[in-house]
Amino acid sequence: MNSPDPGLQAERTALAWSRTALAVLANALLIARAGMASQRTELLVFGLLLLCAAGATQAFSAWRRVVLNQASGAARAPAAALLSLALLAAAGSVAAIGAILLEREVSAQAADRKHVEGERIL
């Protein structure tokens, strides 16, 4: 914060966006995997959407770095970008709850099926 070098501020801000993109990527993979495991296309599609969002966030990080280096650190981020990210995370939390509950349903059904088959063998 007290650094006189605007280049360092630009780098820290770009890195912050980059780390956020990584976090989005991790969640995208988790939700996509849950979609595949529970055979739910909505989850899989949302996971892939999050994957694109992760790419977009990383691209935004690169763009931010360029802009900040040019303007000597004086450029501020468009509010729309931050709002979109917050809404994306909020939507992701709903999808993640869905992933947790839906896969639980699937594994419960699988356990029931195994139980029934076990009885038939006996």
Place this chain on the structure above:
Amino acid sequence: MASGRPLLRSRGPGWRQTGQEPDYRFTLANERTFLAWIRSALALMAGGVVLAQFATHLSPRWLVTGTAVALTGLSGPMAVLAWRQWRANEIAMRHGRPLPASRGAVLLAVCVGIVATVLAASQWPG
């Protein structure tokens, strides 16, 4: 309403046209703080999903699933709060007011502490 500064590059929302443009380092620090909160929300989200789907040896299941849903459910409001806090900070900086208090950090610490205690207690033998 007009701040008397040169024409801004991007227009953006109304509240960004009022007050004085803050020192860019404060603006960037506010942006990074917002991103840190978003990453915390995303970590809670991932943590909930991983707990429910990969910690299959933990029991009872209803407690694990409940904790997972609670963690994930917290991440949505946290993301919204991150945006609101960023916006409130920007407005306060533009008008030279002190930054509004952020109680989110305390809330987060309390929640993580509760979850850790619940999970540890559920594994207590006997």
